[in-house]
């Protein structure tokens with residue numbers, strides 16, 4: 156397989172077309188942005204760390220029967236993926252109140268939600284990724300009613316797996332964002348990435364509200380030690396994958 160041309164450059168990844176039309180190459184960057192790219196920076200080794208974590212989680216999800224775009228890794232910060240048409244939705248699943256949920260509802264940080272909350276945001280940088288109602292999403296024809304139902308079902312199954320998996324890493328999965336895409340047969344595949352950039356992950360070994368943060372909130376809120384936190388997540392993910400493979 157060889158790379159033909161750059162297809163798209165996002166804030167955290169570059170997608171390349173390859174000589175196989177059904178296969179793209181995703182190159183994970185060290186660049187970090189927050190607040191719709193108003194804050195910009197770089198996290199050393201983030202590309203390698205996020206590519207490695209995402210790859211392991213996608214492989215595990217595939218084993219659980221969840222279809223993802225993941226194929227393999229030609230290098231440590233690159234992922235070969237199935238070409239999909241991205242559904243322009245950021246699907247957020249929340250188990251614990253944090254971030255914009257607290258800001259917009261007044262819920263206290265750390266409130267445990269009685270059941271997971273699935274939310275849709277319009278993936279549109281110009282509009283600042285606004286929160287959508289289901290009716291607005293259907294009005295904009297971003298997905299069909301059946302696709303919305305399937306996405307909610309998949310998001311909840313993925314949440315169950317990730318909660319359990321991160322639990323084994325001694326990490327609490329607070330919330331996370333998913334993106335889905337359609338392949339040429341209109342199957343819905345999990346796409347993008349699952350990493351400390353796209354999840355809120357709290358270390359169970361401390362209750363300190365700053366020390367426990369192992370995700371991009373360290374960058375967003377200038378908490379320091381960002382790379383260490385990302386490395387810590389990777390090490391625990393690798394250890395858990397290994398322990399489960401041998402049991």
Ligand code: TMP
Pocket residue numbers: 247253254255256284330331332352353354355
């Ligand atoms: P929020 O609380 O800011 O709405 O974020 C919810 C989750 O979604 C959190 O785990 C971070 C993730 N997220 C992204 O992956 N990309 C984004 O652009 C935003 C705003 C959040």
